[in-house]
Amino acid sequence: MGRWAPDAALRLERAALELFAEQGYAATAVPEIAARAGLTTRTFFRHFPDKREVLFLYERELPAVVASLVAGAPAFLSPLGLVMHGFEAMAAGPFEGRRAELQARRAIIGSDEGLRERELLKNVLLAGGITEALSGQGVGKEEARLVARYGVLVFEIALNDWLDGNSDTFSDVLHSTAYRMGQLVRPARQEE
Amino acid sequence: MGRWAPDAALRLERAALELFAEQGYAATAVPEIAARAGLTTRTFFRHFPDKREVLFLYERELPAVVASLVAGAPAFLSPLGLVMHGFEAMAAGPFEGRRAELQARRAIIGSDEGLRERELLKNVLLAGGITEALSGQGVGKEEARLVARYGVLVFEIALNDWLDGNSDTFSDVLHSTAYRMGQLVRPARQEE
Known part of the structure; x- marks a missing residue:
């Protein structure tokens, strides 16, 4: 950040x-x-x-930071495990302890439609960075793309939930969001 | 549309x-x-x-259309099954046969940063409409929200892949994207 x-x-x-x-x-x-x-x-x-771009300074380094975290993750992890390992390090590191600041930023962004639209671009850029990082770890392009988009979705939902609350750590919220989402979207047996 | x-x-x-x-x-x-x-x-x-909003006319009815499709889905489906049932009806109905028109629209949107940002808002609105539709079917608010976001992500990826290609039907692409994504994001046993 x-x-x-x-x-x-x-x-x-x-x-x-x-x-x-x-x-x-x-x-x-x-x-x-x-x-x-x-x-x-x-x-x-x-x-x-x-004026708008001053609110998106941290984006410039985000893909590189996540990419280095993915590259440093244990090799036995699944592609999704690699991504979540990177996000967990972000959550426990640069994000944790900055809830008030991030809440203030979110309130400003929510106050302006142009800012809300711009904010959504962040997720696209982030997914692109993660896709490349996964490819660099030998994950197939197609698989990397899907896993990156999914991981960014989980991270974004967890970030908003964490900012909505006031007790849990971001790591805890991220972990439980990833678990609940995984349970909900696993294919039911009769649909496979 | x-x-x-x-x-x-x-x-x-x-x-x-x-x-x-x-x-x-x-x-x-x-x-x-x-x-x-x-x-x-x-x-x-x-x-x-x-001028910009003329490109987003169809958004106005999208949440209502998807909501009515979800409401009309077989009751035995899982929450995710309900969402995908709605999207499959959209894919086979209003979208199929309009690839050239949708490709032209996508090219215009890709030509302008403001349009690209605005386009991303569509997914947020759509997920909101689906969340309400699922709640109306008795799905818990929390679960509805997660499943809606996931379903919209799968639909968006499939739509872009379908527009990139030129042979498969949108229904086929949607089905295979949903299947591949489900395989990739299911929790591995050692991570549960």
Whole structure:
């Protein structure tokens, strides 16, 4: 979540999240964000094409992070096991402990239709990154694609459920979502 | 796919698809679409808030159509079986035989980032409609939500694969995608 991004980009992201939360996304202009971060408008545009993209900074590294986690997973895991291993490491690492921040971000995104649409693109990009990571581990292209899409769906549902709640850890929610989904979608015997 | 929409809306949709294919989405203005359909710009705006929404006419009825299909499915089916029964009826009915038209629409959507983002919203709306339909059939809210999201994912993957190919029927592609996905995501015994 931005840990590997340039310092200026991270400061702009933090300033934008504050201002969007305080006065709304629509009412906030780029020069205000830059000023809050102690930077110039010009610097803002060196890091982001527009106001919207500042909310999606962490996406830039997400596929690479998940790919490295998949590559580092135990080799005996199934393709789905590889993906869930990567997501569990994300959940227990960069996400855990940041619920309040992620809830604030989600509230801002929910306030604007353009942001909601943009947010959905994240899942497509993430699935693409995971598909490549699985292919790199020798999983067939077709299988990699299906497993990546499924894993991203489970992760997204679990993330939203975790942000809705206030007691469980993200790891626990992710684990139980993956289990329940697996039970519900396994082919019934008479349908095979 | 628009069969229950007002005639003027359907004519505008057809005119827009033609013009977008001929000269591009960005280069086409609302008055041109209205003129091609033999209608006024004012009529256009009675049916659609902007140029973009003309490409999403069929969405308006999709949740209701799928809900009625789910409600009409045999009662012995599992929740996932109910959803797939609805999608199979869609695949064999309104979709089959319209591959060329749907390919043209997909190409237009792929040409514009705003359209691609908007297209992703369709799946969210569809999953919401299916969740309600399943709840109406007595499926628990939590289970309904998970099964709906999974079913929409399978349908979307199958739709794209069908549009990529040129020989199989949509029903065949949908059936084989559902089967392969089910095989890949079933929990392995050692992970349960």
